[in-house]
Amino acid sequence: MTKQDVREPRSKGRTGVAVVAGVLAVLVLVGVGGAAGFKWWQERTGGFALAGERLREFPEIDRTGLSETQGRILTVAEREFEAQNPGTKYSEGIDEAWCADFVSWVMRESGRPLANPNSGSWRIPGVYTLEEYYRGESRFEDLGYQPRIGDVVMYTAASVFNQHTNIVIDVAGDTITTLGGNEFDEITIHRYRPADVSGLVGFGRL
Numbered sequence: 001m002t003k004q005d006v007r008e009p010r011s012k013g014r015t016g017v018a019v020v021a022g023v024l025a026v027l028v029l030v031g032v033g034g035a036a037g038f039k040w041w042q043e044r045t046g047g048f049a050l051a052g053e054r055l056r057e058f059p060e061i062d063r064t065g066l067s068e069t070q071g072r073i074l075t076v077a078e079r080e081f082e083a084q085n086p087g088t089k090y091s092e093g094i095d096e097a098w099c100a101d102f103v104s105w106v107m108r109e110s111g112r113p114l115a116n117p118n119s120g121s122w123r124i125p126g127v128y129t130l131e132e133y134y135r136g137e138s139r140f141e142d143l144g145y146q147p148r149i150g151d152v153v154m155y156t157a158a159s160v161f162n163q164h165t166n167i168v169i170d171v172a173g174d175t176i177t178t179l180g181g182n183e184f185d186e187i188t189i190h191r192y193r194p195a196d197v198s199g200l201v202g203f204g205r206l
Contacts, residue, residue: 050160050183052175052192058082059177059189061149061170069206070150072110077169077179080106081187090181092123099164100130102181103152106167112150112206127154127165127201134204141203143194147176150206159199166190168203 047054058078063071080102087098090105104114104123113122117132124130131154134140147153147168153176157163166180169189177191194200 047184049190049192051190051197053190055177055189055191059170059191066149069110069112070148073106073112073150073167073206074169076106076109077167081179081189084187087182087185091125094125096125097182098125099166099180099182100124100127102187103130103165103167110150127163130154130165130204131201139205141205143200143202145203145205147171147194147203148206152204152206153178153194154201154204155197156199156201159197161197161199 058081061074063074066074087101088095091098091101094101101123104125107114108122114124114130114133115122116124116129117136118129124133130152131140134152141147141151148171149168151168153166153168155161155164161180161183164180164183166178166183168176169179170177170191174195175191175193177189179187179189181187183190
Protein backbone atom coordinates (compact mmCIF):
# COMPACT_ATOMS: atom_id res chain seq x y z
CA MET A 1 0.00 0.00 0.00
CA THR A 2 1.16 3.56 -0.62
CA LYS A 3 0.34 6.77 1.15
CA GLN A 4 -1.45 9.40 -0.88
CA ASP A 5 0.47 12.61 -1.42
CA VAL A 6 -2.05 15.33 -0.62
CA ARG A 7 -0.96 18.91 -1.25
CA GLU A 8 -2.74 22.07 -0.21
CA PRO A 9 -3.31 24.61 -3.00
CA ARG A 10 -0.92 27.57 -2.99
CA SER A 11 -2.52 30.93 -2.36
CA LYS A 12 -1.83 33.61 -5.00
CA GLY A 13 -3.21 36.77 -3.47
CA ARG A 14 -2.67 39.87 -5.65
CA THR A 15 -3.29 42.67 -3.21
CA GLY A 16 -1.61 43.80 -0.03
CA VAL A 17 -4.80 42.99 1.90
CA ALA A 18 -4.79 39.43 0.59
CA VAL A 19 -1.14 38.97 1.50
CA VAL A 20 -1.64 40.32 5.02
CA ALA A 21 -4.71 38.14 5.49
CA GLY A 22 -2.75 35.11 4.38
CA VAL A 23 0.10 35.84 6.77
CA LEU A 24 -2.31 36.36 9.65
CA ALA A 25 -4.03 33.08 8.86
CA VAL A 26 -0.71 31.24 8.96
CA LEU A 27 0.26 32.90 12.21
CA VAL A 28 -3.04 31.95 13.80
CA LEU A 29 -2.73 28.36 12.57
CA VAL A 30 0.80 27.98 13.92
CA GLY A 31 0.29 29.95 17.09
CA VAL A 32 -3.05 28.53 18.16
CA GLY A 33 -2.88 24.75 18.02
CA GLY A 34 -1.63 24.67 14.44
CA ALA A 35 0.25 21.38 14.84
CA ALA A 36 -2.79 19.67 16.31
CA GLY A 37 -4.98 21.04 13.54
CA PHE A 38 -2.62 19.82 10.85
CA LYS A 39 -2.40 16.37 12.48
CA TRP A 40 -6.19 16.15 12.50
CA TRP A 41 -6.34 17.18 8.81
CA GLN A 42 -3.63 14.66 7.93
CA GLU A 43 -5.41 11.80 9.69
CA ARG A 44 -8.75 12.72 8.16
CA THR A 45 -7.36 12.64 4.61
CA GLY A 46 -4.94 9.72 4.76
CA GLY A 47 -5.68 7.70 7.85
CA PHE A 48 -8.90 5.89 7.00
CA ALA A 49 -9.39 2.16 7.60
CA LEU A 50 -8.92 -0.21 4.69
CA ALA A 51 -11.29 -2.68 6.34
CA GLY A 52 -13.33 -2.53 9.53
CA GLU A 53 -11.64 -0.26 12.05
CA ARG A 54 -8.14 1.19 12.09
CA LEU A 55 -6.60 1.24 15.57
CA ARG A 56 -4.39 4.16 16.58
CA GLU A 57 -2.84 2.40 19.58
CA PHE A 58 -1.61 -1.13 20.12
CA PRO A 59 -4.51 -2.99 21.75
CA GLU A 60 -4.54 -4.65 25.14
CA ILE A 61 -4.32 -8.38 24.38
CA ASP A 62 -4.98 -11.21 26.81
CA ARG A 63 -1.83 -13.32 26.63
CA THR A 64 -3.14 -16.06 28.89
CA GLY A 65 -2.57 -19.45 27.31
CA LEU A 66 -0.42 -18.17 24.46
CA SER A 67 2.67 -20.06 23.41
CA GLU A 68 6.11 -18.57 23.94
CA THR A 69 6.36 -17.83 20.22
CA GLN A 70 3.00 -16.07 20.15
CA GLY A 71 4.09 -13.93 23.08
CA ARG A 72 7.32 -12.98 21.29
CA ILE A 73 5.40 -12.08 18.13
CA LEU A 74 3.19 -9.70 20.12
CA THR A 75 6.21 -8.14 21.84
CA VAL A 76 7.99 -7.57 18.52
CA ALA A 77 4.80 -6.35 16.83
CA GLU A 78 4.12 -3.77 19.53
CA ARG A 79 7.71 -2.54 19.51
CA GLU A 80 7.77 -2.06 15.74
CA PHE A 81 4.35 -0.42 15.71
CA GLU A 82 5.53 2.14 18.25
CA ALA A 83 8.84 2.72 16.43
CA GLN A 84 7.38 3.15 12.90
CA ASN A 85 10.67 2.41 11.15
CA PRO A 86 11.04 2.80 7.36
CA GLY A 87 10.37 -0.23 5.20
CA THR A 88 14.03 -0.59 4.23
CA LYS A 89 14.74 -1.86 7.76
CA TYR A 90 12.77 -5.01 6.94
CA SER A 91 13.87 -5.45 3.31
CA GLU A 92 17.64 -5.52 3.85
CA GLY A 93 17.85 -1.98 2.53
CA ILE A 94 15.99 -2.63 -0.73
CA ASP A 95 13.45 0.02 -1.73
CA GLU A 96 10.40 -2.11 -2.55
CA ALA A 97 6.86 -2.90 -1.43
CA TRP A 98 7.63 -4.28 2.02
CA CYS A 99 4.57 -5.99 3.50
CA ALA A 100 5.97 -9.52 3.05
CA ASP A 101 9.42 -8.31 4.14
CA PHE A 102 7.85 -7.05 7.36
CA VAL A 103 6.08 -10.36 8.03
CA SER A 104 9.36 -12.22 7.37
CA TRP A 105 11.31 -9.90 9.67
CA VAL A 106 8.83 -10.19 12.56
CA MET A 107 8.83 -13.98 12.30
CA ARG A 108 12.62 -14.10 12.34
CA GLU A 109 12.83 -11.73 15.32
CA SER A 110 10.27 -13.89 17.13
CA GLY A 111 12.29 -17.08 16.71
CA ARG A 112 10.13 -18.60 13.97
CA PRO A 113 11.93 -17.64 10.74
CA LEU A 114 10.45 -18.38 7.34
CA ALA A 115 12.47 -19.93 4.49
CA ASN A 116 12.21 -18.56 0.98
CA PRO A 117 11.52 -21.62 -1.23
CA ASN A 118 13.61 -20.06 -4.02
CA SER A 119 16.65 -18.79 -2.13
CA GLY A 120 16.49 -20.31 1.36
CA SER A 121 16.69 -16.79 2.86
CA TRP A 122 14.66 -15.82 5.92
CA ARG A 123 13.20 -12.99 3.84
CA ILE A 124 10.27 -13.65 1.51
CA PRO A 125 9.64 -10.40 -0.42
CA GLY A 126 6.47 -11.40 -2.29
CA VAL A 127 2.98 -12.54 -1.33
CA TYR A 128 2.88 -15.29 -3.98
CA THR A 129 6.13 -16.74 -2.66
CA LEU A 130 4.84 -16.44 0.90
CA GLU A 131 1.81 -18.53 -0.05
CA GLU A 132 4.12 -21.01 -1.81
CA TYR A 133 6.17 -21.31 1.37
CA TYR A 134 3.17 -22.03 3.61
CA ARG A 135 1.72 -24.54 1.15
CA GLY A 136 5.07 -26.30 0.93
CA GLU A 137 5.16 -26.49 4.74
CA SER A 138 1.56 -27.86 4.83
CA ARG A 139 0.66 -24.81 6.92
CA PHE A 140 -1.64 -23.04 4.48
CA GLU A 141 -5.30 -22.77 5.52
CA ASP A 142 -8.20 -21.82 3.27
CA LEU A 143 -11.08 -19.53 4.19
CA GLY A 144 -13.21 -20.95 6.97
CA TYR A 145 -10.18 -21.64 9.13
CA GLN A 146 -10.29 -20.06 12.60
CA PRO A 147 -7.07 -17.99 12.73
CA ARG A 148 -4.88 -17.67 15.81
CA ILE A 149 -2.43 -15.07 17.05
CA GLY A 150 0.73 -15.28 14.98
CA ASP A 151 -0.94 -16.55 11.82
CA VAL A 152 -0.28 -14.70 8.58
CA VAL A 153 -3.09 -13.37 6.36
CA MET A 154 -2.65 -13.18 2.58
CA TYR A 155 -4.76 -11.11 0.16
CA THR A 156 -5.11 -10.89 -3.64
CA ALA A 157 -4.95 -7.70 -5.67
CA ALA A 158 -8.78 -7.72 -5.68
CA SER A 159 -8.96 -7.05 -1.92
CA VAL A 160 -9.21 -3.65 -0.22
CA PHE A 161 -5.62 -4.25 0.94
CA ASN A 162 -4.53 -4.93 -2.67
CA GLN A 163 -2.02 -7.80 -2.93
CA HIS A 164 -0.86 -7.80 0.65
CA THR A 165 -0.03 -9.73 3.79
CA ASN A 166 -0.16 -9.00 7.51
CA ILE A 167 -0.09 -10.78 10.88
CA VAL A 168 -2.95 -11.71 13.21
CA ILE A 169 -2.31 -10.17 16.63
CA ASP A 170 -5.70 -10.82 18.23
CA VAL A 171 -8.87 -12.86 17.68
CA ALA A 172 -12.31 -12.28 19.17
CA GLY A 173 -15.06 -14.50 17.80
CA ASP A 174 -15.34 -13.90 14.06
CA THR A 175 -13.21 -10.73 14.22
CA ILE A 176 -9.45 -10.53 13.87
CA THR A 177 -6.95 -7.76 14.54
CA THR A 178 -4.00 -7.56 12.17
CA LEU A 179 -0.73 -5.66 12.08
CA GLY A 180 0.94 -5.04 8.75
CA GLY A 181 3.79 -3.14 7.17
CA ASN A 182 3.45 -0.96 4.08
CA GLU A 183 -0.12 0.02 4.88
CA PHE A 184 -0.19 3.72 3.92
CA ASP A 185 3.62 3.25 3.89
CA GLU A 186 3.41 2.70 7.65
CA ILE A 187 2.92 -0.12 10.14
CA THR A 188 -0.78 -0.10 10.95
CA ILE A 189 -3.41 -2.10 12.80
CA HIS A 190 -6.82 -3.11 11.45
CA ARG A 191 -9.69 -4.92 13.18
CA TYR A 192 -12.28 -6.54 10.92
CA ARG A 193 -14.33 -9.65 10.10
CA PRO A 194 -12.58 -11.77 7.43
CA ALA A 195 -16.01 -12.70 6.07
CA ASP A 196 -16.50 -9.04 5.12
CA VAL A 197 -13.30 -8.78 3.07
CA SER A 198 -13.29 -10.07 -0.50
CA GLY A 199 -10.00 -11.16 -2.03
CA LEU A 200 -8.68 -12.84 1.09
CA VAL A 201 -6.57 -15.82 -0.06
CA GLY A 202 -6.09 -17.68 3.19
CA PHE A 203 -3.87 -18.00 6.24
CA GLY A 204 -0.36 -19.16 6.93
CA ARG A 205 -0.56 -21.11 10.16
CA LEU A 206 1.97 -20.40 12.88
